[in-house]
Amino acid sequence: PAVDKGVDYANYFCTYAFLYHQKEMLSDRVRMDAYFNAVFENKHHFHGKTVLDVGTGSGILAIWSAQAGARKVYAVEATKMAQHARELVKANKLQDIVEVIEGSMEDVALPEKVDVIISEWMGYFLLRESMFDSVICARDRWLKPDGVMYPSHARMWLAPISSKLANQKMSDFDGTIDDWYNFVDETKTYYGVDMSIFTKPFTDEQRKYYLQTSLWNNLHPNQVIGEAGIIKEIDCLTATIADILDVRASISTSIFAEDTRFCGYAGWFDVHFRGSMQNPAQQEIELTTAPSEDFGTHWGQQVFLIHPPLNVGQDDELIIHVSMNRSQENHRLMEIEFGCEIRYSSGKLLPPFRNKFYIE
Amino acid sequence: PAVDKGVDYANYFCTYAFLYHQKEMLSDRVRMDAYFNAVFENKHHFHGKTVLDVGTGSGILAIWSAQAGARKVYAVEATKMAQHARELVKANKLQDIVEVIEGSMEDVALPEKVDVIISEWMGYFLLRESMFDSVICARDRWLKPDGVMYPSHARMWLAPISSKLANQKMSDFDGTIDDWYNFVDETKTYYGVDMSIFTKPFTDEQRKYYLQTSLWNNLHPNQVIGEAGIIKEIDCLTATIADILDVRASISTSIFAEDTRFCGYAGWFDVHFRGSMQNPAQQEIELTTAPSEDFGTHWGQQVFLIHPPLNVGQDDELIIHVSMNRSQENHRLMEIEFGCEIRYSSGKLLPPFRNKFYIE
Numbered sequence: 006p007a008v009d010k011g012v013d014y015a016n017y018f019c020t021y022a023f024l025y026h027q028k029e030m031l032s033d034r035v036r037m038d039a040y041f042n043a044v045f046e047n048k049h050h051f052h053g054k055t056v057l058d059v060g061t062g063s064g065i066l067a068i069w070s071a072q073a074g075a076r077k078v079y080a081v082e083a084t085k086m087a088q089h090a091r092e093l094v095k096a097n098k099l100q101d102i103v104e105v106i107e108g109s110m111e112d113v114a115l116p117e118k119v120d121v122i123i124s125e126w127m128g129y130f131l132l133r134e135s136m137f138d139s140v141i142c143a144r145d146r147w148l149k150p151d152g153v154m155y156p157s158h159a160r161m162w163l164a165p166i167s168s169k170l171a172n173q174k175m176s177d178f179d180g181t182i183d184d185w186y187n188f189v190d191e192t193k194t195y196y197g198v199d200m201s202i203f204t205k206p207f208t209d210e211q212r213k214y215y216l217q218t219s220l221w222n223n224l225h226p227n228q229v230i231g232e233a234g235i236i237k238e239i240d241c242l243t244a245t246i247a248d249i250l251d252v253r254a255s256i257s258t259s260i261f262a263e264d265t266r267f268c269g270y271a272g273w274f275d276v277h278f279r280g281s282m283q284n285p286a287q288q289e290i291e292l293t294t295a296p297s298e299d300f301g302t303h304w305g306q307q308v309f310l311i312h313p314p315l316n317v318g319q320d321d322e323l324i325i326h327v328s329m330n331r332s333q334e335n336h337r338l339m340e341i342e343f344g345c346e347i348r349y350s351s352g353k354l355l356p357p358f359r360n361k362f363y364i365e
Numbered sequence: 366p367a368v369d370k371g372v373d374y375a376n377y378f379c380t381y382a383f384l385y386h387q388k389e390m391l392s393d394r395v396r397m398d399a400y401f402n403a404v405f406e407n408k409h410h411f412h413g414k415t416v417l418d419v420g421t422g423s424g425i426l427a428i429w430s431a432q433a434g435a436r437k438v439y440a441v442e443a444t445k446m447a448q449h450a451r452e453l454v455k456a457n458k459l460q461d462i463v464e465v466i467e468g469s470m471e472d473v474a475l476p477e478k479v480d481v482i483i484s485e486w487m488g489y490f491l492l493r494e495s496m497f498d499s500v501i502c503a504r505d506r507w508l509k510p511d512g513v514m515y516p517s518h519a520r521m522w523l524a525p526i527s528s529k530l531a532n533q534k535m536s537d538f539d540g541t542i543d544d545w546y547n548f549v550d551e552t553k554t555y556y557g558v559d560m561s562i563f564t565k566p567f568t569d570e571q572r573k574y575y576l577q578t579s580l581w582n583n584l585h586p587n588q589v590i591g592e593a594g595i596i597k598e599i600d601c602l603t604a605t606i607a608d609i610l611d612v613r614a615s616i617s618t619s620i621f622a623e624d625t626r627f628c629g630y631a632g633w634f635d636v637h638f639r640g641s642m643q644n645p646a647q648q649e650i651e652l653t654t655a656p657s658e659d660f661g662t663h664w665g666q667q668v669f670l671i672h673p674p675l676n677v678g679q680d681d682e683l684i685i686h687v688s689m690n691r692s693q694e695n696h697r698l699m700e701i702e703f704g705c706e707i708r709y710s711s712g713k714l715l716p717p718f719r720n721k722f723y724i725e
């Protein structure tokens with residue numbers, strides 16, 4: 006389905022036009038360290054080379070590329086942030102190397118093909134925002150045959166978790182429904198209109214909001230109660246849009262925590278900077294958004310809570326089927342469905358149950 | 366400037382598609398009582414008549430109109446809420462009288478002209494959302510020459526206020542700027558990029574956010590420190606879009622509080638249900654959103670804070686010039702500028718100062 010540019014701007018790009026939002030990303034030390042090290046510990050990929058930064062934002066990755074020795078950097082940015090990026094480039098005296106281009110990657114024409122594409126395109130749970138589409142488009146049009154992608158690889162991870170949020174969200178939901186019944190009574194009493202026909206759609210709406218929308222969370226590692234599994238691996242040099250349109254996988258995971266509550270799933274991602282087969286990195290760098298006590302990121306993890314939680318214990322096994330695809334109404338948002346079977350260590354089986362969530 | 370329908374939906378209409386949001390309005394007892402009494406204490410305007418409800422939302426005003434004896438009610442709603450409204454009409458057995466039409470008022474064709482237009486079109490400080498445009502459009506196309514508008518009149522009020530929010534917003538702003546300087550230092554130290562060129566635009570952005578954006582607030586009446594003045598009066602039967610495109614007025618107000626702090630301005634509105642000259646109401650009803658201890662509304666007041674507050678006292682006089690118009694980027698949002706001179710009771714004059722705000 007064709008995407009209306011104006012609507013896409015109102016729903017998505019507009020937030021990136023604020024320095025406040027760029028600063029949030031620039032203050033994420035895990036993210037910054039990874040890209041910084043990826044560039045400066047692999048200067049051979051940049052020295053004398055041409056680079057394309059897809060979605061340059063403040064201009065940071067383009068500037069680092071230039072500082073690492075690039076001959077020419079094209080820095081493409083869809084929002085007015087491009088104008089700030091241009092100022093930053095000038096203030097750092099790199100205007101002869103970095104050319105900031107204001108426009109959608111999809112619409113921009115470069116004067117030459119490039120040796121490196123660098124981009125920070127990752128959204129919540131990797132694929133939210135669907136910005137990797139623009140990187141694929143850039144790569145297919147502008148990367149030389151032997152070019153290198155920064156990052157070069159990405160993976161999506163899933164694990165069962167325990168979380169107090171499950172109870173909280175359930176009680177928020179219950180509260181809102183109690184309040185609804187009061188509202189229906191009062192509206193009938195005071196205003197003579199019976200709204201009880203809305204009870205079902207209102208409940209559905211609120212259930213979606215409180216119980217079926219994924220949550221941002223920075224989990225403590227001990228909230229992960231079973232082995233994490235990989236549900237998607239992406240080679241940024243070869244992946245196609247078809248490859249990322251939906252994510253389907255089954256993983257099996259053993260609970261390693263003793264008597265605990267299985268409250269739902271957490272999803273996160275990592276990306277790797279390995280260069281390419283013909284042109285490998287001197288120093289491979291990883292950026293992970295896994296639960297971590299000291300190295301949390303602004304991405305956190307996406308948390309999908311089931312209601313009610315289930316009691317599980319050591320060596321119980323979960324077989325998890327996951328299927329994620331884009332929302333019909335907004336191609337930058339996702340819908341995800343989980344199916345789960347539990348094989349208890351006692352030998353007992355819990356029949357499969359399914360849960361659907363929205364990544365908004 | 367032509368408005369892109371898709372963008373307008375993403376920025377504006379979408380929230381009205383949620384029952385949650387309709388419920389907030391339906392739970393505003395001041396609002397509900399006013400419309401309820403306006404309809405049921407003036408049944409002569411509805412009995413046997415044809416009615417148009419512009420933006421019916423849940424359908425409530427259309428249903429009341431039918432219950433008050435209307436022969437036919439056309440209930441127009443742009444969002445999918447129309448489908449819920451249709452269900453509510455059916456559940457209340459009024460489907461032979463109320464016809465719900467899903468569509469923009471601007472695009473809809475009715476089979477006949479109507480005797481009454483009823484609509485709840487008021488946004489924050491009356492004009493935010495610019496929905497009255499759609500009511501004017503409906504009136505000019507579909508109201509009979511001797512038809513009646515519900516509400517029939519509207520007024521905008523302005524008053525000087527005292528508020529602790531002024532200090533809080535200022536310290537939020539200061540905090541964010543302190544943090545910025547840290548960020549610039551760290552980015553230079555750790556990542557070799559000097560971001561100080563962004564200090565000015567970042568400060569401007571944050572000043573707009575913290576200090577120049579109006580706030581929603583339910584003021585206590587004793588926070589109003591001077592006589593409130595009317596800055597706009599609208600006759601809903603005759604007002605044109607040109608009349609409401611900008612609001613310009615000067616008012617003079619005496620401080621009636623003893624030694625206090627002038628922290629800024631509050632804006633609110635009232636609307637009246639008086640019928641028309643040829644066809645007056647039997648019972649005039651008023652809906653006011655003025656500061657009130659017991660009768661707050663979901664509109665609250667819009668608060669515009671000046672920094673720093675000024676010390677004022679009894680009988681000091683403020684001459685306030687106000688000028689409000691629509692935002693260039695979004696015709697449903699407003700920009701407002703205040704000019705103020707103070708004539709102290711001592712005879713001293715404070716030269717005029719100006720403040721600009723965004724109603725977002």
Ligand SMILES: Nc1ncnc2c1ncn2[C@@H]1O[C@H](CSCC[C@H](N)C(=O)O)[C@@H](O)[C@H]1O
Pocket residue numbers: 018021030031059060061062063064065066081082083084086108109110111124125126136139
């Ligand atoms: N198709 C596209 N064309 C141009 N810019 C795009 C784009 N899709 C996303 N962007 C921009 O890409 C940026 C992603 S955020 C990353 C910003 C910067 N590279 C950094 O690492 O700090 C946003 O500023 C967004 O506006």
Ligand SMILES: Nc1ncnc2c1ncn2[C@@H]1O[C@H](CSCC[C@H](N)C(=O)O)[C@@H](O)[C@H]1O
Pocket residue numbers: 378381382390391419420421422423424425426441442443444446468469470471484485486496499
């Ligand atoms: N031009 C237009 N055409 C149709 N509906 C419109 C419209 N502009 C605004 N609306 C709708 O008008 C409603 C305003 S809110 C008021 C809802 C209802 N009349 C009540 O009093 O409770 C929203 O549901 C909004 O979607």
